[in-house]
Amino acid sequence: MSKRTFYTFAVLVFVLAVVIPWLAFRGSGDANTGAQEVPASLKKGQALFETNCGTCHTLYAAGTDGNYGPNLDELLAPNGPPEEGAGEKQIEATVLNAEKNGVDSNIPGRMPPGILNPEQQKEVAEFVAAVAGKG
Numbered sequence: 001m002s003k004r005t006f007y008t009f010a011v012l013v014f015v016l017a018v019v020i021p022w023l024a025f026r027g028s029g030d031a032n033t034g035a036q037e038v039p040a041s042l043k044k045g046q047a048l049f050e051t052n053c054g055t056c057h058t059l060y061a062a063g064t065d066g067n068y069g070p071n072l073d074e075l076l077a078p079n080g081p082p083e084e085g086a087g088e089k090q091i092e093a094t095v096l097n098a099e100k101n102g103v104d105s106n107i108p109g110r111m112p113p114g115i116l117n118p119e120q121q122k123e124v125a126e127f128v129a130a131v132a133g134k135g
């Protein structure tokens, strides 16, 4: 290999291995998931949401874009439906109820109940209530 070819190759490798990933990942809160940075107390709920809910639900703060179930930013936004003027506590209760009991879970393909254990359900409900509609 001539020196010139070697340098051309080295530059190419540098661009592919360093510059392009750097361009792709810089600026997003979390390079791996595109999830929003949240307070430490919400991180567990966020991670659980990404894994267990994100395949079906879009939620900006979790960086998920599932579109099988409703977009939770839209559905649960404070002051939006389902309850006018719903505060965080009310959103949390709605999410907990959906997690525990499912939604129309007697209809095949709807939201199944009990995906998470009760402690995890609470973590996720707190996370969703804190972030829904605020992206």
Ligand code: HEC
Binding pocket: 049, 052, 053, 054, 055, 056, 057, 068, 069, 070, 072, 075, 082, 094, 095, 098, 099, 103, 104, 109, 110, 111, 112, 115, 116, 124, 128
């Ligand atoms: C298999 C896909 C699926 C998964 C996984 C899933 N959901 Fe759902 N979810 C749905 C569907 C479908 C609906 C809408 C059901 C309907 O309207 O009949 C729904 C509805 C909801 C609602 C709205 C409840 C209401 O009262 O309107 C909330 C909140 C919710 N899901 C939260 C979650 C959370 C939190 C998780 C993770 C623990 C999760 N979902 C996991 C499919 C899913």
